[in-house]
Amino acid sequence: xxxxxxxxxxxxxxxxxxxxxxxxxxxxxxxxxxxxxxxxxxxxxxxxxxxxxxxxxxxxxxxxxxxxxxxxxxxxxxxxxxxxxxxxxxxxxxxxxxxxxxxxxxxxxxxxxxxxxxxxxxxxxxxxxxxxxxxxxxxxxxxxxxxxxxxxxxxxxxxxxxxxxxxxxxxxxxxxxxxxxxxxxxxxxxxx
Amino acid sequence: xxxxxxxxxxxxxxxxxxxxxxxxxxxxxxxxxxxxxxxxxxxxxxxxxxxxxxxxxxxxxxxxxxxxxxxxxxxxxxxxxxxxxxxxxxxxxxxxxxxxxxxxxxxxxxxxxxxxxxxxxxxxxxxxxxxxxxxxxxxxxxxxxxxxxxxxxxxxxxxxxxxxxxxxxxxxxxxxxxxxxxxxxxxxxxxxxxxxxxxxxxxxxxxxxxxxxxxxxxxxxxxxxxxxxxxxxxxxxxxxxxxxxxxxxxxxxxxxxxxxxxxxxxxxxxxxxxxxxxxxxxxxxxxxxxxxxxx
Numbered sequence: 001x002x003x004x005x006x007x008x009x010x011x012x013x014x015x016x017x018x019x020x021x022x023x024x025x026x027x028x029x030x031x032x033x034x035x036x037x038x039x040x041x042x043x044x045x046x047x048x049x050x051x052x053x054x055x056x057x058x059x060x061x062x063x064x065x066x067x068x069x070x071x072x073x074x075x076x077x078x079x080x081x082x083x084x085x086x087x088x089x090x091x092x093x094x095x096x097x098x099x100x101x102x103x104x105x106x107x108x109x110x111x112x113x114x115x116x117x118x119x120x121x122x123x124x125x126x127x128x129x130x131x132x133x134x135x136x137x138x139x140x141x142x143x144x145x146x147x148x149x150x151x152x153x154x155x156x157x158x159x160x161x162x163x164x165x166x167x168x169x170x171x172x173x174x175x176x177x178x179x180x181x182x183x184x185x186x187x188x189x190x191x192x
Numbered sequence: 193x194x195x196x197x198x199x200x201x202x203x204x205x206x207x208x209x210x211x212x213x214x215x216x217x218x219x220x221x222x223x224x225x226x227x228x229x230x231x232x233x234x235x236x237x238x239x240x241x242x243x244x245x246x247x248x249x250x251x252x253x254x255x256x257x258x259x260x261x262x263x264x265x266x267x268x269x270x271x272x273x274x275x276x277x278x279x280x281x282x283x284x285x286x287x288x289x290x291x292x293x294x295x296x297x298x299x300x301x302x303x304x305x306x307x308x309x310x311x312x313x314x315x316x317x318x319x320x321x322x323x324x325x326x327x328x329x330x331x332x333x334x335x336x337x338x339x340x341x342x343x344x345x346x347x348x349x350x351x352x353x354x355x356x357x358x359x360x361x362x363x364x365x366x367x368x369x370x371x372x373x374x375x376x377x378x379x380x381x382x383x384x385x386x387x388x389x390x391x392x393x394x395x396x397x398x399x400x401x402x403x404x405x406x407x408x409x410x411x412x413x414x415x416x417x418x419x420x421x422x423x424x425x426x427x428x429x430x431x432x433x434x435x436x437x438x439x440x441x442x443x444x445x446x447x448x449x450x451x452x453x454x455x456x457x458x459x460x461x462x463x464x465x466x467x468x469x470x471x472x473x474x475x476x477x478x479x480x481x482x483x484x485x486x487x
Contacts (some may be wrong), residue, residue, distance in 0.1 A: 045209045053231040109292035110315045112202045113195040137205045142313040
């Protein structure tokens with residue numbers, strides 16, 4: 001299996017390390033031709049404005065949209081923002097997922113936090129029912145989801161932090177930082 | 193379920209999100225917006241860029257909180273601000289207004305000539321400068337969640353940034369090749385905590401993100417530092433002391449992403465106008481160098 005990580009800016013090397021530990025061939029995607037032959041793509045955490053502007057500058061935005069029509073894409077944090085249709089302000093977005101995002105929804109960096117989440121869909125990957133330790137860094141929130149979007153995880157107060165729409169996956173936290181590879185294995189199943 | 197804020201994981205994590213990016217010095221809201229539009233992954237809010245601090249002389253201190261907050265309100269990307277080395281009250285003030293990162297910086301006049309801030313006591317992450325591996329690991333030992341090589345700020349001369357990056361990365365390579373029984377003597381020699389030295393030996397890199405800073409003025413300078421092996425770059429005076437800041441800022445962002453692609457580097461280096469005039473470090477008196485501040 002060959003999976004790309006969008007390597008314009010952000011924590012792409014961290015995703016690459018997890019994928020390679022699972023035996024996946026990883027390609028760093030910086031230009032449109034790097035998408036050829038990939039089974040799926042991860043858009044990492046970073047700054048969503050930086051990632052969007054660099055994609056625009058190197059004519060990558062439209063090829064990414066076309067790729068996402070048929071292939072699996074997973075966005076973490078900034079990647080989830082970039083996948084969404086609406087963030088309530090003007091910035092470059094792929095608009096592939098029918099979700100509305102609130103950026104920096106929890107406040108500034110001093111409000112960033114860790115918490116254990118219940119994520120039932122991961123039982124398909126590992127039958128042991130243990131929480132997923134999630135790290136939220138200046139994190140966005142999935143404010144609302146459209147029809148056909150399944151909510152995968154929420155905080156105690158019901159606010160949505162992970163969602164899936166067919167072959168598209170969005171998490172507002174960072175599974176690449178915590179050494180638990182269940183989300184990466186879940187995404188590999190989606191990319192098959 | 194209980195939420196935990198201010199952990200080292202969360203502090204180190206923000207630095208990881210900045211990787212592959214450019215952090216730009218800005219002195220007002222207008223600069224901050226230009227930086228964000230150009231694709232900066234964060235801005236450093238300060239009253240004077242290092243080149244002006246050098247020119248003006250006098251004591252350089254933390255910036256006015258009002259000026260920093262106006263920049264925080266104007267952009268959505270993370271905002272950093274500088275406090276003086278050892279000045280933990282300036283750091284408390286910056287934390288209380290909610291800056292996303294504090295730079296305990298040699299660019300400002302040091303407040304303590306023996307001690308740095310004990311950074312583990314803060315919820316906000318810190319970045320600190322270093323010239324070598326020992327200095328980097330002392331700062332991480334005190335709680336720094338990110339390191340930048342110092343270079344020589346405000347000069348536009350990249351030579352010290354190269355020296356410091358090569359020194360840190362070279363010492364890591366040397367450490368990896370040492371037999372175990374020589375690691376304690378190595379850690380004594382460089383004045384670094386043994387546990388952190390062992391961790392670096394195992395990882396083959398610093399345990400936190402490592403950016404380059406001090407003297408980066410062109411897209412080629414940024415790509416040079418990336419190819420040497422740093423995780424991203426700080427550009428201080430190099431942007432807003434140049435002829436066309438918006439264009440140069442965007443070009444440096446592109447060069448940092450495509451650092452290994454000389455064709456793109458050539459393309460983004462075209463017609464950028466005047467670079468900052470700069471000062472050659474090799475003819476600068478020792479007393480004017482600021483990288484030697486820090487202990």
